[in-house]
Amino acid sequence: MKAVGVVVEYNPFHNGHLYHLQQAKEQTGADVSIAAMSGNFLQRGEPALVSKWARTRMALEAGVDIVFELPYRFATQHAETFAEGSVSILSAAGCDTLCFGSESGDLESFHNTIVFLEENHEAFQEKIKFFTGEGHSYPKSLALGFQSLAPSDSFIDISRPNNILGLHYIQAIISQKSSMKPETITRKNAGYHDEHFASATIASATSIRKALFGTAGEIGTIKQYVPETTYEQLINYKEHYGGFHSWENYWPLLKYKLLQSTPSELKDFYEVEEGLENRLLAAAGSSDSFQQFMESIKTKRYTWTRLQRVCLHILTNTRKDTMKTNQKTVNYLRLLGATEKGRSYLNSIKKDLSLPLVAKLSGFTDPDIELDIKASKIYALGQSGKGQEQLLSEEFGRPPIMLKS
């Protein structure tokens, strides 16, 4: 059986994701689709709207055959590490192709860019250093540096977030000597960060989340942008668990964590750079919401995403010595769910798997899964009462979601 891999967050699964999934299967002629999906916390350093289990169900009901969890160690990191983890999952799962969405949509431009970057490595690093020295954030410096070196149509625009991710997928495929072939599909309409609905059926996840956190009446407005199965899952989740997860749910915990820490303890957390610890402490005491806190600590030097990741690692008690390793690939394949077709694919490749397939947590130990478990416990604290209790028990108690066709 031929398998196509996709790297996703599905926060939540919407029509743009559906389009990409269908195109990926069609373009590659794959029999099964496999997703490497972030768990409960995402690359932008924020909690997923709904748990990984609810998002897995959305994915399976919309046509994904197998969902593996991208561990916290990779899921909450900058593009390079995020891509390394994702590629290693899809590669270990036997995917023939990795198909990613990009603003460019042209694989040749990606290859040209990679070759150019290799040949001009030093000059590029110099440029990046120059622009960060000017006080720009790292992503901004990358884009400015590249622009100043290679303003040509034969390259991708590396200021676009999905192009950057794509670049790293291809680089990871090369460095991991994976036999997967990269493929790319032009993203339809909505930009990643767009907050407003711009098309009749395709909207960015950002704009959908914005509507979900709006007034009760607003939830209905997302109906046209998501599959019916997603809509149902969202309504169910809200009813069942008590609401959607946002950083604000965790603000009392983060505030407490900050106020009980000394500056030198804060410096131990992953991504807390010299000097940031005092800024965090000063803002914590005087902020009454996460939004207010973020606005107090934001500077030109750090992107919002970067600062959210800092907050996340502090919230989850994730230290530098835990995350700063040279680990570039996952240690296991954690199965979150599969369709019947997905299961027969898994049965067919089981004996050739180079990594342990983890369907339940009992009996399996690994430092990365410890991180995932801890993250899930903390994610659960974003709800209270029964919702919290159920989220806590799901991590250990529930088997992967097995969709019957």
Next chain:
Amino acid sequence: MKAVGVVVEYNPFHNGHLYHLQQAKEQTGADVSIAAMSGNFLQRGEPALVSKWARTRMALEAGVDIVFELPYRFATQHAETFAEGSVSILSAAGCDTLCFGSESGDLESFHNTIVFLEENHEAFQEKIKFFTGEGHSYPKSLALGFQSLAPSDSFIDISRPNNILGLHYIQAIISQKSSMKPETITRKNAGYHDEHFASATIASATSIRKALFGTAGEIGTIKQYVPETTYEQLINYKEHYGGFHSWENYWPLLKYKLLQSTPSELKDFYEVEEGLENRLLAAAGSSDSFQQFMESIKTKRYTWTRLQRVCLHILTNTRKDTMKTNQKTVNYLRLLGATEKGRSYLNSIKKDLSLPLVAKLSGFTDPDIELDIKASKIYALGQSGKGQEQLLSEEFGRPPIMLKS
């Protein structure tokens, strides 16, 4: 001027405290009374009902002339350390007498007991070891050990909490070579831990707190047991800050703190004994309230108080290496409030003080005051919104309470 010292928590200040204060002044013929009062967290390992500022005001309005804060390092500890800190404050403040309430009420019995314990030190330690080995808690083993060695009327009953404290006050006076004279007054009526009202005007602080956390109508029932000024302070506090503080207010934070910790991190916290860390972790995930959590972790081996102190040190991020020192005396006198008479006394002794007198935090640094500041920040998180904001700002912003007569 002659000064009498008292060691207090005033949680809240009630008629029993008033009786003790008046007796202390009368018996000793003192011109001024000085209290060493625990800050926001208490010896039983729990948050004070209302902040140290509100309790200082209660004390001053009821006739205490000067209130110094007993630092967290001493206030949240077993009787011996609690007594050492308290005695060192009152001694440094120039008190001529330390007057404590006790079940015994007979100073000679205290002296007899101290002499007996010195002479039988080894046999007593053996007995304690034997009873703890049998699975009894430390305080229970003390009482059983003493009873088996010295069942005589000429000694105090060391199973009574205020007798034990008194014993340690006298021992600290001796070991610190303080010139203070100990005095004791028999406690009236209510036992320390009594939960029910037993007299027309005197009730234990425990029973008063119980009523305060009851239904709205119950608050009025405490009126006869506290001075009017206390009653007013309590009503004001509730209105102004949003409610009284109990462990339940901090349970979401403690639960989070536990769930984000590894067992080996928990072992680092003060008073967490070998093996307890796993018990704490297992109970945290499945408990929905502090009460439920405590009931899950309680065993014969640990007293409720001891376990609450463990929880408190985890909540305030207080590690073994911070608390395990040989420090037996305070480093400073932190003034929380004074009457006019108290102020003139302070002026008269100022130049002879052996310790810094701290009236405002800015400009004064000390590891113990860092602990107090951290504890106050965390105490504030027991309220939300405006109440929390105000509690946070008071620690730094407000001068000592100066009562005008």
